[in-house]
Amino acid sequence: MLKTLVKDPELAGFRDDGPSVPTENSDLSQFFDARERWPECMSIPQINDISECKSSWAFAAAESMSDRLCINSGGTINTILSAQELLSCCTGVLSCGEGCGGGNAFKAWQYWGKHGLPTGGSYESQFGCKPYSIAPCGKTVGNVTYPACTNTTLPTPSCEKKCTSKNGYPVDIDKDRHYGASVDQLPNRQIEIQSDVMLNGPIETTFEVYDDFLQYTTGIYVHLTGNKQGHLSVRILGWGMYEGVxxxxxxxxxGKEWGENGTFRALRGTNECGLEANCVSGMPKLG
Incomplete structure (x- = not known):
């Protein structure tokens, strides 16, 4: 579930009309949590479960896009965009990579601008037009117990050109799409990352995963020991200080069972495992 392709070398340093952010940190809070800043946005607190598919790149992208769509529309477009669409349909010239084998975060955001994303939530919710098609494994959700995990990577789902929710969906997929207006590869500068998140909402980042991260339960993660296992894409929701750290x-x-209710904290300001060097953001197209 770890592999995510880091920046395409041809795209390194590429910036495409990204948001303008302050260059001084006088207005930055010591603590910031997007869930508290924009409580009206249904997508921000969502924690998904990729199951046995290395689709973190697609989820971190679709989640951040959903967050920003809500925030920058003033809460008038409050929905969840489909990670399933990115996972299964980002192929061809703008290929995001290998689907369940891992993908490219930057190209996922480019896909949003060119093709748009329909709505779509988790497998359990069957929300929207095109929800995630891969069931969780090894846990019970509500009254449903899912089969044990097999520790093998599942094949990438096929790209469907229609809505696939088991609950049914009354809107044609192409009329359900929301588009991105810009994509930005943020520089490895804490101030710019913080400013973008505070102004426009959560962003996607990709970092190196080592053995000790797999043992994380709580606290501030700092890599100390173990071998590299791959890459993982996540959302930056905010920041803080704990006992001076x-x-x-x-x-x-x-899933919500992992870490601190599905979230984790990691050392800030040192580019821990590449967290600050691989941030991708963008702005939604409104109207």
Whole structure:
């Protein structure tokens, strides 16, 4: 569930009309949590479960896009965009990568601008037009107990050109799409990352995962030991300080049972495992 392709070398340093952010930190709070800043946005507190598919790149992208769509529309477009669409349909010239084998976060945001994303929530919710088609494994959700995990990567779902929710959906998929207006590869500068999140909402980042991260339960993560296992994409929700130690607040996609109710904290200001060097954001197209 770890592999995410980091920046395409051809796209390194590419900036496409991203948001303008302050260059001084006088207005930045010591603590910031997007869930508290924009409580009206249904997508921000959502924690998903990618199951046995390396689709964190698609979820972190779709989640951040959903957050920003709500925030920048003043809460008038309050929905959840489809990670399933990115996972299964981002192919061809703008290929995001290998689907359930891992993908490219930057190209996922480019896809949003060119093709748009329909709505779509988790497998359990069957929300929207095109929800996630891969069931959780090894846990019970509500009254449903899912089969044990097999520890194998599942095949990438096929790209459907129609809405697939088991609950039915009354809108044609192409009329359900929301589009991005810009994409931005943020520089490895804490101030710009914080400013973008505070002004426009959560962003996606990709970092290196080591053995010790797999043992994380709570606290501020700092890599100390173990071998590299791959890459993981997550959302930056905010930041804070704990006993003098600065941290990022991040949302994972391994279910609410993992970490701190699906989130984790990691050391801030040192580019821990590449967290600050691989941030991608963008703005939604409104109207």
């Amino acid at each position: 600065p941290y990022w607040l991040l949302a994972n996609s391994w």
